Amino acid sequence: MIKGGILRIINYQNLKEKKLDYQTEDILPDIDKIIKEVRKYGNVVVNKYTKKFDKVAITDFRVNFRELNNSLCRIDRQLIKAIEIAKTHIEKFSIAQRQQLKNLRVKITQGVIAEQRIIPINRIGIYVPGGRFPLISTVLMCGVPARIAGVKEIVLCSPPSFNDSIHPAILATARLLGIKEIYKIGGIQAIAALAYGTETIKPVDKIFGPGNKYVAGAKKNVFGDVGIDFIAGPTEILIIADDSAKPETIAADLLAQAEHDTNAIPVLVTTSIDLIKKVKKEIRKQLKNLKTKGIAAESIKRNGLIIIVKDLNQAFEIANKKAPEHLELQVKNPRRYVDRFKNYGSLFVGSYAAEALGDYSSGINHTLPTNRAARYTGGLHIKDFLKFQTVLYVDKKGLKRIGPIADIIAKSEGLDGHSISIKIRE
Numbered sequence: 001m002i003k004g005g006i007l008r009i010i011n012y013q014n015l016k017e018k019k020l021d022y023q024t025e026d027i028l029p030d031i032d033k034i035i036k037e038v039r040k041y042g043n044v045v046v047n048k049y050t051k052k053f054d055k056v057a058i059t060d061f062r063v064n065f066r067e068l069n070n071s072l073c074r075i076d077r078q079l080i081k082a083i084e085i086a087k088t089h090i091e092k093f094s095i096a097q098r099q100q101l102k103n104l105r106v107k108i109t110q111g112v113i114a115e116q117r118i119i120p121i122n123r124i125g126i127y128v129p130g131g132r133f134p135l136i137s138t139v140l141m142c143g144v145p146a147r148i149a150g151v152k153e154i155v156l157c158s159p160p161s162f163n164d165s166i167h168p169a170i171l172a173t174a175r176l177l178g179i180k181e182i183y184k185i186g187g188i189q190a191i192a193a194l195a196y197g198t199e200t201i202k203p204v205d206k207i208f209g210p211g212n213k214y215v216a217g218a219k220k221n222v223f224g225d226v227g228i229d230f231i232a233g234p235t236e237i238l239i240i241a242d243d244s245a246k247p248e249t250i251a252a253d254l255l256a257q258a259e260h261d262t263n264a265i266p267v268l269v270t271t272s273i274d275l276i277k278k279v280k281k282e283i284r285k286q287l288k289n290l291k292t293k294g295i296a297a298e299s300i301k302r303n304g305l306i307i308i309v310k311d312l313n314q315a316f317e318i319a320n321k322k323a324p325e326h327l328e329l330q331v332k333n334p335r336r337y338v339d340r341f342k343n344y345g346s347l348f349v350g351s352y353a354a355e356a357l358g359d360y361s362s363g364i365n366h367t368l369p370t371n372r373a374a375r376y377t378g379g380l381h382i383k384d385f386l387k388f389q390t391v392l393y394v395d396k397k398g399l400k401r402i403g404p405i406a407d408i409i410a411k412s413e414g415l416d417g418h419s420i421s422i423k424i425r426e
Contacts, residue, residue: 006280007268007304012314015307031188031217038192042199049189054130056160056184062200063171063182071171082361083136083173089363090140094148097382111398115391120150121227123202124385125194126179127209130161130186134169135210141365141380142208143177149385154179155204157194159186187211191218195226208380210367229380233371234263234303237355238324240315241270245330247278249351251286253328254279256356258299259292266300267324269307269315276306316340323374326355343374399425 037045051057072080104116126142128135139156146154156179158166166184174182183201185193191211197203206227207219219228237257241250254266270276283300287293309315312331319327323343331337334350341347345368346358359366367380394402403422410418 006283007300007306009276009306009308012307012309012318015318028214028217031214031221034188035192035195035218035221038189038198039196042197046185046189046193046198049187050160050185053187053189054159054161056164058160058164058184061160061184063166063184065180067165068171068175068180068182071168072175074168075172079169080172080176083140083176086137086140086361087144087176089361090144090365091148093363093365094145094382097145098148101383101386109398109401111395111400112402113393115393117389117391118386119389120152121205121385121387122151123153123155123204124151125155125157125204125207125209127186127190127194127207127211127215128156128158128166128170129209129211129215130159130166132161134162134167136169136173137360137366138209139170139173139177139179141367143174143179145365145380145382146208146385147177149382151385153202153204154181155194155201156182157185157190158182159190160184161186186215188214188218191215191222195222206385208367208384229367229384230369230373230377231371232367232369234265235260236265236267236325236370237328238267238269238319238322238326239328239330240312240319241268241272241275241328242312242331243272243275244332245270245272245275246351247275247282248286249354250275250279250330251282253355254300254304255283255286255290255296256354257326258296258304259290260295260299262295262298262302264299265303265305267305267307267322269309269318271309271311271315273308276308279306312337319344323369323372325368325370325374326358328353328355343372345369345374345379 034049046061047058050061101118103118106114108114124146126139128138143154156174158170160166166182171182191207193201194204194207204226208229210232216231216233220231235257237253239250239253250268254268258264258266268279287297290296307318319341320343325345326348327341327344328348329337330351338347338349346364348355348358358364365380369377369379403426407419407422410422
């Protein structure tokens with residue numbers, strides 16, 4: 001348990017801008033080397049690095065039909081039921097998102113018709129990190145919207161970190177979603193295999209899913225040759241609270257985020273000195289019995305922060321500058337302030353809206369922008385699994401209307417061939 005200075009405290013006027021800045025990642029030279037090797041030599045290199053990093057020798061890394069089906073018998077029925085309900089909620093929200101997106105047909109002028117057509121990406125890859133505990137939610141958050149979008153081919157990769165295979169809960173979740181193409185590989189070699197293919201794996205069109213700094217670096221490396229969702233850094237939560245907030249709830253939510261990773265960033269912004277004292281006391285109390293206290297305590301010690309503000313306006317200013325992945329609003333009459341926030345991954349309004357509900361069972365997607373990326377993007381959306389394509393129809397009358405305009409602009413840009421290609425049709 002942490003003693004003494006649990007959670008650093010900073011006054012608003014002493015808050016340095018760099019505390020809210022984008023944090024750059026170290027350059028990892030091994031990433032480029034491994035990706036090039038996988039791209040050149042395929043399976044043999046995937047196997048080599050699986051043995052090196054995961055300590056597992058695998059010759060056939062595809063999960064077979066029997067193992068996939070048996071996974072449902074290897075996990076608790078109550079967990080299966082919870083997965084099915086969560087799946088239903090995510091489906092409901094994804095369907096509503098899809099219904100907002102429509103094909104368009106617009107008459108621009110006489111003889112000129114422009115269309116927008118929306119079609120699914122053909123083949124995607126989902127990366128699910130390994131570890132002692134299965135990240136079931138990653139399968140759900142990526143797999144469900146992919147299915148609703150109409151993606152035909154869904155591939156899943158996860159390290160063989162559970163008895164030299166993938167955890168049965170991950171396999172069972174994939175089975176419930178109808179995902180059948182699954183490979184027991186992880187890390188940089190998995191991202192490379194998804195991006196460029198091997199003798200066994202066909203390359204995908206886009207890669208989804210979180211991972212450590214090596215996985216994030218590999219996704220960044222292959223981007224352009226293949227699509228990616230986005231680069232995710234350490235997870236974040238920023239809680240805005242006043243004297244009406246419950247200290248035990250605030251402490252629990254900070255620790256829930258802190259237990260993800262020792263690099264997680266838990267931040268409280270508050271107007272109440274009394275709340276600060278109670279939250280710090282509550283964190284010490286809750287840490288005693290937390291199964292993940294080693295990780296959570298280290299995260300709190302490294303990155304935990306309390307910012308004291310004189311009023312909520314200062315709190316809103318901090319939130320919009322920080323653009324946190326998760327933003328909680330635990331104040332009196334919280335709904336009246338929702339429109340004050342412009343930059344966040346997901347906003348959780350009121351004392352009952354625990355961020356952890358967004359991670360699992362509320363229907364919203366938990367794959368969210370970190371490291372201030374919420375300034376320019378939102379979380380994973382049904383549109384990320386779709387392509388928006390345009391179509392143009394022009395008849396002779398239409399060419400007469402818009403051809404001269406294009407001709408003038410083409411000439412001003414010095415592109416004579418463009419001008420000719422228009423005038424030759426007249």
